[in-house]
Amino acid sequence: EIVLTQSPGTLSLSPGERATLSCRASQSVSGTDLAWYQQKPGQAPRLLIHRASSRAIGIPARFSGSESGSDFTLTISRLEPEDFAVYYCQHYGASPPLYTFGQGTKVEIK
C-alpha cells in the first residue's frame, strides 16, 4: 500500500504570500493517480487538482500542481483569505482499487 506523507503539517502565511505544499509517496507512483483536495471547517473536501497538475472545473488559476518523481507539490501563488484551509493529497491504486490520503497540511493565517 502506498503511504503519502505531507509536509509541513502546518503552514503559517499571510494573504498574498505563496504557499508550497508537499506530498511524498512511499514508492514510485504515476502522476495520473495523484489528486489534491481543499477542506474548510465543517465542509466536505473539494477537488482542486487531478492527474497531479490538472485543475478541476472552476478552480482558480492561482492553484497549480506539479510532480518530480514521487514528490508532488501543490502551489498557491498568492493566498486569498478563502484559501486558508486543510489540503489533502490522494493516490489511486488500481490493483486492487484503493484510494489513500495524506494526513493533510493546514494553511493558517499568520
Add this chain to the structure above:
Amino acid sequence: QVQLQESGPGLVKPSGTLSLTCAVSGGSITNGNWWSWIRQAPGKGLEWIGEIYRTGATNYNPSLKSRVTMLVDTSKNQFSLNLNSVTAADTAVYYCVRNGAHCLDFWGPGTLVTVSS
C-alpha cells in the same frame, strides 16, 4: 451538476450496524461512474471505505472489508453503505462521493454518525 446527499441515523449503538443512503441528483447513477463512501473521524484525516458500480460490483478497503456491504438501487438513483459490528472508532463524518478519473470529484455534505450507547 451532480449533487449527493447522505441520510441515515446519526446515532448507532456499539456492536450495531451503521446504515446510510446516498441520493444522487442532477445525473444518473448509471452513467458510468463508480461511487464511493469516505469517512473522517473527528479531527482526523480521510479514509476511503469502498466503491460501488451500477452493476453492483464493489471494491472495499481491506481494513474494513469484513464489516462493509454496499448496495446500489438504480431505480431510486441511490446507493447505500452498511457497516456492522461498530465501535466508538467508527464515529465519523461519512461522505458519499462520485468517482472521477482516479480522483473523487463530487462530494455530499457529509453526515455525522456517532457510535454510543
